[in-house]
Amino acid sequence: xxxxxxxxxxxxxxxxxxxxxxxxxxxxxxxxxxxxxxxxxxxxxxxxxxxxxxxxxxxxxxxxxxxxxxxxxxxxxxxxxxxxxxxxxxxxxxxxxxxxxxxxxxxxxxxxxxxxxxxxxxxxxxxxxxxxxxxxxxxxxxxxxxxxxxxxxxxxxxxxxxxxxxxxxxxx
Numbered sequence: 001x002x003x004x005x006x007x008x009x010x011x012x013x014x015x016x017x018x019x020x021x022x023x024x025x026x027x028x029x030x031x032x033x034x035x036x037x038x039x040x041x042x043x044x045x046x047x048x049x050x051x052x053x054x055x056x057x058x059x060x061x062x063x064x065x066x067x068x069x070x071x072x073x074x075x076x077x078x079x080x081x082x083x084x085x086x087x088x089x090x091x092x093x094x095x096x097x098x099x100x101x102x103x104x105x106x107x108x109x110x111x112x113x114x115x116x117x118x119x120x121x122x123x124x125x126x127x128x129x130x131x132x133x134x135x136x137x138x139x140x141x142x143x144x145x146x147x148x149x150x151x152x153x154x155x156x157x158x159x160x161x162x163x164x165x166x167x168x169x170x171x172x
Contacts (some may be wrong), residue, residue: 008036012034039058039063040059041121042061042062042064042118043114045107046061048077049096049099049103051095052095053099054099054102056074057078058070058074062076062077062110062114064114065117065118066116067117067151072153080105083105084105112158116158133147140169146165
């Protein structure tokens with residue numbers, strides 16, 4: 001938005017006037033001005049615990065930088081936070097060092113995928129590469145299945161950041 005010098009309101013108006021949404025929003029009336037904020041993406045491993053606290057989900061910066069999805073990672077963070085909080089309650093120790101295990105467990109599970117998504121986000125900045133993949137997917141069911149499998153976590157996403165993947169779809 002900053003690069004294009006457009007406001008959230010302008011973007012919302014543009015989207016609601018497209019053919020796809022125009023009819024759906026024809027009788028809609030705006031009640032408030034739109035307000036937005038950037039979500040902390042998981043492209044950076046942020047500190048997510050301290051004396052007496054653990055951050056979960058969006059607050060912990062677990063939003064997938066490629067897909068924007070965060071519910072799955074939020075649930076994982078909730079599971080580990082619950083386990084660590086239960087341990088801390090038994091010992092009565094909620095210090096930063098006692099809660100550090102939360103960070104270790106969490107990033108052992110989600111760290112690799114978030115690093116891969118960060119690479120994919122960078123790759124998606126290349127219009128040539130993005131158009132190449134989209135064009136192949138539009139003409140090839142196998143490529144469609146690979147990409148949808150990666151987005152639905154059936155196929156590891158790190159394959160999409162591998163040069164071998166692009167070599168494969170070049171000849172498919």
